[in-house]
Amino acid sequence: MRGLYVHVPFCDHICAYCDFTRCGYAKGLADKWLDAIEAELKQRQITDCETVYIGGGTPSCLSLSQLEGLLKLLRPYLKNSTEATIEVNADSFSDDKLAVCKEYGINRISMGAQSFQSDLLKVIERKADYDMISDAIERIYRQGIHDISLDLMYGLPNQTMAQWKEDLNKAAGLAITHLSLYALTIEEHSRFGRANIQPCDPDLEADFYEEAIEFLKQQGFAHYEISNFAKDAHYAKHNLIYWHYEDFYGIGCGASGKINHMRYDNTRNLHTYITKGACPDKHMLTKQEEMFEAVMMGLRLREGINKQTFYNRFHEELHMRYEQAIIKHVRLGNLIEDEKRLYTSYQGMLILHDILVDFL
Amino acid sequence: MDQKYIRNFSIIAHIDHGKSTLADRILELTETVEAREMKEQLLDTMDLERERGITIKLNAVQLKYTALDGQNYILHLIDTPGHVDFTYEVSRSLAACEGAVLVVDAAQGIEAQTLANVYLALDNDLEILPVINKIDLPSAQPDVVKQEIEDVIGLDAQNAPLISAKNGLNVRDVLEAIVHHVPAPSGSSTNPLQALVFDSFYDAYRGVVAFVRVKEGSIRVGDHIRFMASGAEYEVLEVGIRNPKEIKRDVLHCGEVGWLCGSIKSIQDVRVGDTITHVQNGAKEPLAGYQVMNPMVYCGLYPIDSAKYNDLRDALEKLRLNDASLQFEAETSQALGFGFRCGFLGLLHMDVVQERIEREYKIDLILTAPSVVYHAYLSDGSMMKIDNPSMLPEVQRIDHIEEPFVKASIMTPNDYVGAIMELCQKKRGIYKDMVYIDNNRMDIIYELPLGEIVYDFFDRLKSCSKGYASLNYELIGYQTSKLAKMDILLNGESVDALSLIVHKDFAAPRGRAICEKLKTLIPRQQFEIPVQAALGGKIIARTDIKSLRKNVLAKCYGGDISRKKKLLEKQKEGKKRMKAVGSVEVPQEAFMAVLSMDDDK
Numbered sequence: 001m002r003g004l005y006v007h008v009p010f011c012d013h014i015c016a017y018c019d020f021t022r023c024g025y026a027k028g029l030a031d032k033w034l035d036a037i038e039a040e041l042k043q044r045q046i047t048d049c050e051t052v053y054i055g056g057g058t059p060s061c062l063s064l065s066q067l068e069g070l071l072k073l074l075r076p077y078l079k080n081s082t083e084a085t086i087e088v089n090a091d092s093f094s095d096d097k098l099a100v101c102k103e104y105g106i107n108r109i110s111m112g113a114q115s116f117q118s119d120l121l122k123v124i125e126r127k128a129d130y131d132m133i134s135d136a137i138e139r140i141y142r143q144g145i146h147d148i149s150l151d152l153m154y155g156l157p158n159q160t161m162a163q164w165k166e167d168l169n170k171a172a173g174l175a176i177t178h179l180s181l182y183a184l185t186i187e188e189h190s191r192f193g194r195a196n197i198q199p200c201d202p203d204l205e206a207d208f209y210e211e212a213i214e215f216l217k218q219q220g221f222a223h224y225e226i227s228n229f230a231k232d233a234h235y236a237k238h239n240l241i242y243w244h245y246e247d248f249y250g251i252g253c254g255a256s257g258k259i260n261h262m263r264y265d266n267t268r269n270l271h272t273y274i275t276k277g278a279c280p281d282k283h284m285l286t287k288q289e290e291m292f293e294a295v296m297m298g299l300r301l302r303e304g305i306n307k308q309t310f311y312n313r314f315h316e317e318l319h320m321r322y323e324q325a326i327i328k329h330v331r332l333g334n335l336i337e338d339e340k341r342l343y344t345s346y347q348g349m350l351i352l353h354d355i356l357v358d359f360l
Numbered sequence: 361m362d363q364k365y366i367r368n369f370s371i372i373a374h375i376d377h378g379k380s381t382l383a384d385r386i387l388e389l390t391e392t393v394e395a396r397e398m399k400e401q402l403l404d405t406m407d408l409e410r411e412r413g414i415t416i417k418l419n420a421v422q423l424k425y426t427a428l429d430g431q432n433y434i435l436h437l438i439d440t441p442g443h444v445d446f447t448y449e450v451s452r453s454l455a456a457c458e459g460a461v462l463v464v465d466a467a468q469g470i471e472a473q474t475l476a477n478v479y480l481a482l483d484n485d486l487e488i489l490p491v492i493n494k495i496d497l498p499s500a501q502p503d504v505v506k507q508e509i510e511d512v513i514g515l516d517a518q519n520a521p522l523i524s525a526k527n528g529l530n531v532r533d534v535l536e537a538i539v540h541h542v543p544a545p546s547g548s549s550t551n552p553l554q555a556l557v558f559d560s561f562y563d564a565y566r567g568v569v570a571f572v573r574v575k576e577g578s579i580r581v582g583d584h585i586r587f588m589a590s591g592a593e594y595e596v597l598e599v600g601i602r603n604p605k606e607i608k609r610d611v612l613h614c615g616e617v618g619w620l621c622g623s624i625k626s627i628q629d630v631r632v633g634d635t636i637t638h639v640q641n642g643a644k645e646p647l648a649g650y651q652v653m654n655p656m657v658y659c660g661l662y663p664i665d666s667a668k669y670n671d672l673r674d675a676l677e678k679l680r681l682n683d684a685s686l687q688f689e690a691e692t693s694q695a696l697g698f699g700f701r702c703g704f705l706g707l708l709h710m711d712v713v714q715e716r717i718e719r720e721y722k723i724d725l726i727l728t729a730p731s732v733v734y735h736a737y738l739s740d741g742s743m744m745k746i747d748n749p750s751m752l753p754e755v756q757r758i759d760h761i762e763e764p765f766v767k768a769s770i771m772t773p774n775d776y777v778g779a780i781m782e783l784c785q786k787k788r789g790i791y792k793d794m795v796y797i798d799n800n801r802m803d804i805i806y807e808l809p810l811g812e813i814v815y816d817f818f819d820r821l822k823s824c825s826k827g828y829a830s831l832n833y834e835l836i837g838y839q840t841s842k843l844a845k846m847d848i849l850l851n852g853e854s855v856d857a858l859s860l861i862v863h864k865d866f867a868a869p870r871g872r873a874i875c876e877k878l879k880t881l882i883p884r885q886q887f888e889i890p891v892q893a894a895l896g897g898k899i900i901a902r903t904d905i906k907s908l909r910k911n912v913l914a915k916c917y918g919g920d921i922s923r924k925k926k927l928l929e930k931q932k933e934g935k936k937r938m939k940a941v942g943s944v945e946v947p948q949e950a951f952m953a954v955l956s957m958d959d960d961k
Contacts, residue, residue, distance in 0.1 A: 005918055182914040202884075206909035227915050242918045256919040263922065283922075293921055296928070300916060332886065351886065353911040353928065360932045 002259075003241040004049040004077050006037070006070070007252035008056040009270055012092055015114070016125045016195075017153075019187035021254025021268045022057040030062055032274045034069050037252060040266075040278045041073055046249050051238035052077050052084040058112075060088035064096050071104035078105040083147075083237040085110055090128035090136035098143050108147035108236075109140050110180075116167045120156050125191075134174055141175045147234055149178035154208035155200035156184050157192075164208050165215070172219040177234035181212050181227055206350065226300045226349060243301050244309075245294040253278075261285050287314060291321060295359050299352055304336075304343020318342055325358035361434050364544040366615040368436045368573065370453050372481060373463035374471035374830060378493040382463055382525040382534070383439055387604070389531055390423040390435070420456070420559070420571055420617050422601040427539050428532075435538065436617035438558075440477075451480050452632060455648075456558045456573035456617060459487040459542030461534060462515075466492045466500035466522070469508050470797065472771050472832035478513050489537050490517045496524040508798055545575075545615030552643040553577030553585070555612075555636040562678045566598070568624040572636060573617050575647055580611045584639040585622070588646040592629035593639055594622035627677050632684045655687050655703025656764075656835065657710060657814050658747035660728035660857060661717075662699030664937060664948065668723045669698045675721035676700060679713060686713060691748065695857045695941045696726055696951075701748055704730075707814060726939055728857045729954040732810045735762040735838055750856040752845045755896050761861070762838040764810040767792070770821065771803050772829035779824040780804060787812040788841075788863060808833070809841065811861070815954075846871055846900075848878070849892040850944050857941075860954050864895070870954075871901035877953040882946055884908035889944055 010025040010033075011018075023029075052074060062070065071078065078084050085108040086101055093111075101109075115121055116130040128136075137148055150171055154164055171179060186192050186199050199205075213223055221229035225243060228236065241248055250257035253273035256265045257280075264280035267273050285293070291314050298305035310318045319326055319337065326342065329335040334348030334355050348355060373379040423435040438453040454460060460481040464474055481488050490509050492502050502522050509517040521533035547554075559571040572579070579585070583596045600608040601618040612618045624630060635646035663672045673690075680686045687703035704710040710730060717723050734746040737759045746752050752761075768789075772780055781791070784806045793805040808817070813833065821829050846867055848858035862870050871893030878891045882905055893901040913924050938945045 003918075007919075180915070183910075185914050202911075203906065203909060209910060226912055239917060242916075242921075248918050250919065254919075256922075258918065258921075265919075265922070293925065296925065297916065297921070334886075347886075350910045350912060351908060353913060353931070354886070354908070356928050357932050357935060360928055 001051075001241060001244075001246055002049045003051040003053065003238045003246070003248040004046060004074075004081075005238070005248055005250045005255055005257070006052070006054045006074065007250065007255035007266075008054060008059040008062065008070070009033070009253045010056065010061050011058045012061045012089070013125060013127065014191070016123065016191040017184055017187065019189040019193070020057065021270075023270060025058075025061045027063060027066075029270070029274075030066050033253065033270065034066055034073075036274050036277065037070065038073050040251055043277075044249060044251065046077060049077055049249065050080070050082050051241060052081045053238040054084075054086040054106075055110075056087055058089050058092065059086050060093040060097060064094075064100065067097055068100050068104075071100060071106075075104060081105070083108055085147075085149075085236070085238055087112065088136075089126075090132040093136055093140075095139060098140060098145075102143050102145060107145060108149070109145055110149040110151065110178075110236075111136065112151045113171070114151060114153045115156060115159075115163075116170050117159070117163045120159060120163065123157055124153075130170060134170075137174050137176065146175075146177065148174075148176045149180060149236065150174065150176050151180045151182065153182050153184055154212070155205045157197055157200075159200070159208075161204075161207065161211065164211065168212055168215050172216070172221075177231045178236060179216065179221060179229040181209070181229070183209065209350070222302075224302050226352065240301075243297045245290070245297045251278075258285075261290065290314070291316070292359060295322065296356050299335075299342070299344055299356070302343065302349075304341045306341055308340070322359050325355070328358060329355050361432070363547075363549070363613070363615045365431065365433045366436070366545055367433055367459065367538050367542045368438070368457045368545060368615070368617055369459040369461055369538055369542050370438045370440050370450075370457045370481075370486075371461045371463060372440055372450060372454075372474075372477035373493075374465070374468075374473040374477075377463050377465040377468070377471070377474070378525045379463050380439070382461070382491070382493065382523070382531070383437060385525050385528050385531045386423065386437060386535065387421070388528070389535065390425050420453075420602060421604045422607075422617065423603070425535055425539065428536060431539070433539050434616075435535075438617065450477055451484070452558045454481055454484040454486060456556060457484070457486060458545060459489060459538060461538065462488050462490045463493050463525075464490060464505055464509060466495045466502050466505050467497045469501075469505045469801065470512050470771070471830035472769055473830065475513070475769070476832045478515075487542050488515055489534075489541055490515055490520040491534055491537075492517075492520050492522050493525050495522045496527055496529065504798065512797055547574075547576045547614045549578050549614040551576040551614075552641055553579055553583075553637045554643045554647050555579055556647050557587075557630060557632055557634045557636060559632060560630050560681050562627060562681050563621070566621045566623065568627060568630045568681065569619050569621045570624075570630050570636070571617070571619050572612070574612050574614050576614060576643065577638070578611055578613045579620065579636070585636050586639050586642060587629055587631070587634050588637055588643075589631055589634040590629045592624075592626065594624055594629075596620055596622050598622075627681050630681070655685060656705055656810060657707060657730045657732060658701055658703045659710060659730040660691060660693060660696065660699050660726075660748065661688070661702050661714070662693065662696040662726045662728075662857075662939075664724040664726055664939060666697045671721065672700065672717070672723050672725075675717045675723060676702070679716060683713075685709070693728075693750070693857045695855045696728070696939060699726075703747070707818075724937060724948070726857075726948050726951050728951050729860055730814050731861065732764050732814060734764075734843065734861055737761070746861070749845055749861045750859040752859075752861065755844070760840050761843040763841050763843060763861075765807050765836055765839050766810050766813060766833040767836045768806050768808050768813070768831060768833040769803055770806070770829050770831050771797060771801060772825050773801050776825035776829055777802055777804065780821065780829060783817075783820055783824055784808060787817055788866075807836065809839075809863075810835065844895055847894045848874060849890070849894060849899075850878075850882075850946070851887075851889045851942060852892075853942050854894070855941055855946075857951055858954070862895075867893075867895050868900050871895070872903075874954050875901045875903045878950055879903050879905050881950040881953055882944065885945060887943075 009022045011022050084106045086106050087110045113133050216229045247259050253270050254268045264282045267279040307318050371379045420438045425433045440450040440453045506517040523530040554576040555572040555574045557570045563569050586593045599612050599620045637643040676688050685705050688700040691701040736744045736746050738757050739759050789806040789808045795803050842864045844864050846862045847854045875891045888907045889905040891903050892899050938947045
């Protein structure tokens with residue numbers, strides 16, 4: 001199974017925590033970018049993808065005609081996909097854009113909310129508030145797209161537990177099937193990083209996280225990946241491709257892909273992308289690297305790594321390859337190994353970073 | 361060249377008074393180094409020296425100088441370190457000279473080490489030529505400094521050259537003073553050979569290279585020589601001088617300074633301070649040499665990777681070759697495994713050795729906190745020298761403990777006298793004397809426990825005097841103090857490498873400060889770690905390192921893989937610099953936690 005990721009590097013406004021490849025939206029620039037996307041798609045000759053994910057940036061900040069232009073280019077892939085997701089912000093996802101998405105076969109919406117607290121939204125510099133978001137979700141649902149995911153963040157500057165509980169409660173009351181919860185990371189090249197904003201107290205961050213896990217369980221959300229929760233098995237199929245460490249194409253400025261043991265990173269410079277094309281930086285992955293990365297991604301899932309799948313792919317037993325690390329962390333109660341799988345315990349999931357260091 | 365036109369001299373100064381800069385200008389002026397080869401502070405060959413702006417190792421170069429009267433001279437300049445830790449090295453280089461250029465900063469005047477160096481030069485019967493540097497500074501007061509030199513040191517400074525080494529101003533006056541006032545070397549080429557070894561280093565291809573000053577006789581390629589102290593005999597394969605590149609010669613004449621090698625593979629055969637003579641018709645008596653300096657400070661040195669133990673021994677042996685004051689012997693620690701107990705002249709010396717081993721020999725090290733040598737008198741009347749606090753016998757067996765005291769001389773502008781006396785008092789100092797250097801500056805004399813100086817005394821002195829105070833000290837002997845061993849426990853287990861000997865009255869605050877410091881240095885682990893300080897089995901301070909609850913990357917999708925992997929690799933690198941002590945991973949810096957004290961807290 002392969003996925004296709006398309007990166008839209010534009011935003012109406014850059015959020016304070018963000019360090020992705022993105023820039024302010026400008027119509028002329030987006031037109032040229034669209035031409036470059038067309039050229040890259042033509043060159044790539046993609047035939048075999050089951051999922052499409054249009055991410056960013058903020059894809060919904062494209063104009064209606066540009067959005068339609070993009071979807072038109074992607075039509076061959078959208079048609080054959082089982083899951084087609086687009087990331088949107090409530091403030092720019094108008095009814096006509098929604099209709100176009102529906103028309104071209106988008107069947108899943110990932111909406112950025114991050115917070116429902118007006119003071120926190122101001123700090124992270126985001127426009128869409130609870131009312132706009134709940135309204136947008138209603139519109140999407142009425143339009144017939146029922147796979148809706150929401151992003152929330154915790155560990156924001158001065159965020160309180162009461163605020164977080166309220167956010168979770170509000171989110172659970174919306175017509176969504178999927179939730180992604182991200183702890184704020186202070187990225188060096190974000191506005192927060194440059195302003196020297198200090199990260200949240202690690203104990204408080206852990207409290208936020210554990211509160212969410214507990215609450216969402218009661219609300220019927222399965223905690224299937226470290227940061228992701230799904231109702232009624234509405235897992236993000238595209239993202240599962242990453243966590244299963246399968247191949248995916250990355251299209252667009254700043255996108256990455258992995259195809260046939262080769263990872264490539266497209267240029268992050270929009271001007272270069274428009275004038276010279278994707279200019280991918282290619283790296284052939286060694287078996288060692290692939291095995292580690294498969295572990296790094298696979299252990300993020302609650303189901304963990306399927307040992308048979310690992311063996312079929314690498315012709316090495318997972319246990320033998322990482323014997324020391326596995327034994328150590330099984331003994332510490334961080335990992336659980338059974339006949340079929342290697343997966344993290346609850347406590348292990350919380351400190352996966354430390355576990356993975358021993359697999360390096 | 362005729363021996364009477366040879367001049368051997370050193371430049372001595374307090375740190376930062378411009379010694380290395382003056383050396384550079386002299387090299388330029390004598391055209392020893394072509395302008396295009398000129399690097400800042402050429403004689404400081406170690407990266408470390410250039411980075412820190414200090415001279416650590418000596419270096420000897422030969423210069424050709426044509427004096428204003430047209431006479432040609434050969435000068436040998438032997439560089440000296442300026443820091444108090446390296447006083448010993450200064451005395452080594454001075455023993456190879458007849459004269460010393462004393463550089464004094466025109467704005468700062470005489471400092472503690474100016475005096476210390478002058479006394480060393482006087483001990484060696486050297487002609488001292490005062491030079492006043494940095495006269496280009498707006499705050500320069502050459503006349504005041506001249507007067508200071510006359511009053512405090514008792515040298516005639518009226519004709520002292522007034523220079524700016526930085527700008528090259530009047531540097532020629534210094535050279536003229538050298539050729540006219542420093543005596544030519546005595547000794548005779550016809551006498552039996554006596555050459556003083558004042559430095560050496562190990563070269564992978566040639567073996568030991570020894571720097572020598574030929575005091576009597578001469579030394580040629582092919583000569584059979586004997587090191588008089590070690591008794592080792594070798595054939596001389598190469599002799600030469602430095603300018604500062606190595607230049608091979610056939611012979612080193614009486615009065616000259618140069619190097620020799622003879623495929624000497626055994627490092628132990630060549631001791632700095634030894635005298636070389638000929639196997640046939642050798643000298644009867646060795647030169648005076650110098651007294652080996654005893655280390656003042658000891659610490660444990662352990663390789664983080666225990667497989668590098670033998671490499672570490674090698675590195676220490678090679679470093680000792682030109683650093684006789686470095687001492688080491690094997691020891692084992694329950695916490696750290698196999699390593700060495702090493703003795704140093706001071707903290708800077710310790711730092712320098714650590715950095716050289718890590719850089720030049722690529723061995724990552726853990727150092728335990730430095731300790732002075734205590735004398736523990738046992739109930740049975742015997743005495744044990746304790747250079748490793750964890751070796752102190754149990755309380756019941758000890759009658760009393762003595763610790764080394766120094767006489768410290770602190771020179772400071774009057775404004776800071778109060779703050780400095782308060783500091784000395786807090787460091788258990790005993791006031792001895794206070795004298796005026798001039799109207800604005802004083803020399804404060806205290807007796808202080810060396811153990812306190814080893815901690816943060818120097819840094820605190822600098823901060824309470826805005827950097828103006830200077831310190832020099834000398835060991836004066838041992839005194840009984842109320843001392844006891846403090847153990848540090850991690851996760852309930854005493855860590856021998858963290859033990860220290862403290863004054864009982866100061867134990868509680870120090871214990872608290874160490875525990876707090878360790879808490880900031882030891883990363884959180886999966887379980888809670890109590891950090892405790894215990895005195896005679898009784899817990900006197902405690903803090904807890906809370907358990908690590910969450911450490912996981914917030915999000916990880918297709919485009920994040922390589923970036924997130926780099927993060928993990930970085931953490932792995934950090935982990936390599938940690939040592940597992942029981943079940944606790946302890947980073948390198950933690951073992952020095954006792955150093956970074958903050959008693960005020």
